[in-house]
Amino acid sequence: MGRNRRSRTHSNPKKNQATTQKTKRYRRDIDQIHEDVKDGGKRKFLEDLAKKDLEDLPGLAQHACVACARYFADAASLETHVRGKPHKRQLKKLEEEPYTIEESRRAVGLGVDKGAYGRRKDEERKAEEERAKATADAGAEATMAA
Known part of the structure; x- marks a missing residue:
């Protein structure tokens, strides 16, 4: 006499019902x-x-x-x-x-005042954009003069 055979199913019906129970008692x-x-x-x-x-x-x-x-x-x-x-x-x-x-949003850093460091970075970025725009304008004028 041996022991009875185990069930071969691998799904757990309680796990499948867990989400429905949570939404049922929401x-x-x-x-x-x-x-x-x-x-x-x-x-x-x-x-x-x-x-x-x-x-x-x-x-x-x-x-x-x-x-x-x-x-x-x-x-x-x-x-x-x-x-x-x-x-x-x-x-x-x-x-x-x-x-x-x-x-x-403030917790993840959106809309937070970064202080002097942030203002300096913004000023540097604007200056770089102005320099790039000035060089592009100068290049366009040189091509038009030629």
């Missing part, structure tokens, strides 16, 4: 939530809610936590959530200002 990103909270609450949140089917949301979307972008079945579970640690952690994350496009 919630709003922190910068989107920050926009919702910043403008006094629920305008964008309600616009996104209008795009969804209310029948699919818990409690027909009557009990929602804007800071966490979650819906709850009843007021008691919403109240429990508000008193809990995950909600308080989310509020701390929302206190920080999210990165903007300008900040990310």
